[in-house]
Amino acid sequence: MKTVEWSVDILVVGGGTAGPMAAVKAKERNPQLKVMLLEKANVKRSGAISMGMDGLNNAVVPGFATPEQYVKEITTANDGVVNQATVYAYAQHSYRTIQELDRWGVKFEKDETGDYAMRKVHHIGTYVLPMPEGHHMKKVLYRQLKQKRVEVTNRVIATRVLLDENGAAAGVMGFDCRSGDFIVIRAKAVILCCGAAGRLGLPTSGYLFGTYENPTNAGDGYAMAYHAGAELENLECYQINPLIKDYNGPSCAYVTGPFGGYTANNKGERFIECDYWSGQMMMEFYNELQSGNGPVFLKMNHLAEETIATIENILHTNERPSRGRFHEGRGTDYREKMVEMHISEIGFCSGHSASGVWVNEKGETSVKGLYAAGDMAAVPHNYMLGAFTYGWFCGENAADYIAETYPAGAKPVIDQTQIDLERARVEAPLLRTDGLPPAQVEYKLRRLVNDYLQPPKVTRKMEIGLERIQQVRADMEHMVAGNPHELMRAMEVYHIADCAEMAARASLFRKESRWGLYHYRVDYPQRNDAEWFVHCHVRKGADGEMEHLKRAVEPYIVELDDTEKSAYDRLRVKREPAIA
Amino acid sequence: MPLAATLSSVPVVIDEEKCIAHKGCTVCVDVCPLDVLAIDMLKGKAFMKYDECWYCMPCETDCPTDAVRVSIPYLLR
Structure with a gap:
């Protein structure tokens, strides 16, 4: 294994959504900076939006919504435990981000007067902006990277953040999954x-x-931030999504809803008032799934032919275009049959839920010089537009941070020991000739996550789960990789194990139930605001073990009245009792 | 522990008549988010080397000769 060393000013890790925006905005802030965008796949087709996206789910467009109203909606959807400053910073910048993407050539749906064609999907406000031609998103981003002269490095897997003598971020270590360097x-x-x-x-x-998320996103960012000493937040607030059963992609109610499609039970009846994904909605979905009215379906077979043709055109060309092929194989035609749905495996994702690395409204983590944006940064329900917006914040703020912290010629001082240790850790699976294949270890680990950690959460089960995960950790020291590709999978298993342990410990720490199904603890079934109206953070303690902290919820910027606070608690459709 | 070679039916199919990897094309290999495709150097054709597919389709969409077909992996079909 050869060691290769590079030196840049700003390093962006991850070339999906937030990453390209961060790199471009850092270069715009200071074109003299050497900015590198590092990607484990290829930035042309990487990340959650490799095949584009069918719409913006959280667009705050003047005339349709206000930043204050959006902050209220997200606060309520998260049962009040929100740092409103981060959501408000996003909401105030949302329209500017849309206009920038529009200038770059992203095509949004507009009405006959040229206004954005906004749709209502959320419980209270109107925030959905369709992009029927959103499949070109990655091309648009790539053009910007080239124009702004961002240096792109593909097929390098980052494994750990480098720290300087003061504990500030000073780069990353990793390996090339083709050459093995x-x-x-x-x-x-x-x-x-x-x-x-x-x-x-x-x-x-x-x-x-066959995951909901792009499986290249194995939790690398969560694990790297953790080992760098950063605080992570809301890890007990899992991501669990309603998806097409087995295909495991969105079905997708945000697209079909405005056309008249809806989530239904086996009788074809609507049972939730609103299809916007939240923990409370997932709880109703789960209850229906387990009841005699289950399973759950997406119903479109009552719609007109031309409406269905439009829906098919959007769903089968964007985001997860192989949906059409899947339905064809199962003989599911939207015109005739409802689409069977199920709930996804658990994950961490602040894009849809709230679980992520703690950041403030500037995108700063609790480690100096370390920023985070997109699905891995804990700004609740941030979606794609939030990733772009926080990528923008991070790029500009990182450029300013460098200007203040490092006067001309100054550089971080790095101790060589951490590099030697990481090199030995990464190389180990390649040096073994006998042992466990990474795929088998990963399978066992993730099967344990399902058996012991997914809701309904039971204390004793999670404790057993933790013990079993520790046993798999010991097995990981016997993983063998025959080539750099298998090494990539082996190192991802370490990231997955870190995330699994954080999921278990964070869930055990919060002794109440909150966020509907996301943190439904059977032995603490009630929400307990007196003790748990707080943020729960996880970080690596001085002894190397995980430690937990309670952090007070910051004073609200936008106050909510009682009706607004409980809007997401009344999601089930009320039925008139049948007349005997 | 000894290792076994277990067979797996993979979802990405390459039409070798159409594939121009022998002319130096590596588009499908380049765009795959999971890096599961490779070029068979002896045949000069692309093939799916690892059964780790997200059925996301950039390989099929970006192929210049329409030689790639992505099916749904058998376990999901």
């Missing part, structure tokens, strides 16, 4: 945009890569 990249600031922890639970199909 050990890579050390020194930088003055690091922006992590590594996506969700999408390979945490095992999909019910049993296929390791």
Whole structure:
């Protein structure tokens, strides 16, 4: 294993959504900076939006919504435990981000007067902006990276953040998954945009890569931030989504809802008032699934032919275009049959839920010089537009941080020991000739996550789960990799194990139930605001063990009245009792 | 522990008549988010080397000769 060393000013890790935006905005802030965008796949087709996206789910467009109203909606959807400053910063910048993407060539749906064609999907406000031609998203981003002269490095897997003598981020270490070279990249600031922890639970199909999230997003960013000493937040508030059964992709109610499609039970009846994904909605979905009215379906077979043709055109060309092929194989025609749905495996993702690395409204983590954006940064329900917006914040703020912290010629001082230790850790599976294949270890780990950690959460089960995860950790020291590709999978297993342990410990720490199904603890079934109206953080303690902290919820910027606070508690459709 | 070679039916199919990897094309290999495709150097054709597919389709969409077909992995089908 050869060691290769590079040196840049700003290193952005992850070339999906937030990453390209961060790199471009850092270059715009200071074109003299050397900015590198590091990607484990290829930025042309990487991340959650490799095939584009069918719409913006949280667009705050003047005339349709206000930043204050959006903050209220997200506060309520998260049962009040929100740092409103982060959501408000997003909401105030949301329209500016849309206009920038529009200028770059992203095509949004507009009405006959040229206004954005906004749709209502959320419980209270109107925030959905369709992009029927959103499949070109990655091309648009790539053009910007080239124009702004961002240096792109593909097929390098980052494994740990480099720290300087004061504990500030000073680069990353990793390896090339083609050549097997050990890579050390020194930088003055690091922006992590590594996506969700999408390979945490095992999909019910049993296929390791049949996940909801792009499976390249194995939780790398969560694990790297943790080992760098950063605080993570809301890890007990899992991501669990309603999906097409087995295919495990969105069905997708946000697209079909405005056309008249809806989530239904086996009688074809609507049972939830609103299809917007929240813990409370997932609880009703789960209850219906387990009841005699289950399973749950997406119903479109009552719609007109031309409406269905439009829906098919959007769903079968964007985001997860193989949906059409899946339905064809099962003989599901939207015109005739309802689409069977199920709930996804658990994961961490602040794009849809709230679980992530703690950041403030500037995108700063609790480690100096370390920034995070996108699905891995804990700004609740941030979706794609939030990833772009926080990528923007991180790029500009990291450029400013460097200017203040490192006067001309100054560089972080790095102790060589951490590099030697990481190199030995990464190389180990390649040096073994006998042992356990990474795929088998991963399967076992993720099967344990399903058995012991997914809701309904039971204390004793999670304790057993933790013990079993520790046993698998010991097995991981026997993983064998025959080539750099298998080494990539082996190192991802370490990231998955870190995330699994954080999921278990964070869930055990919060002794109440909150966020509907996301944190439904059977032995503490009630919400307990007196003790648990707080943020729960996880970090690596001085002794190397995980430690937990309670942090007070910051004073609200936008106050909510009682009706607004309980809006998400009344999601089930009320039925008139049948006349005997 | 000894290791076994267990067979797996993989979802990405390459039409070798159409594939121009022998002319130096590596588009499908380049765009795969999971890096599961490779070029068979002896045949000069692309093939799916690892059964780790997200059925996401950039390989099929970006192939210049329409030689790639992504099916749904058997376990999900």
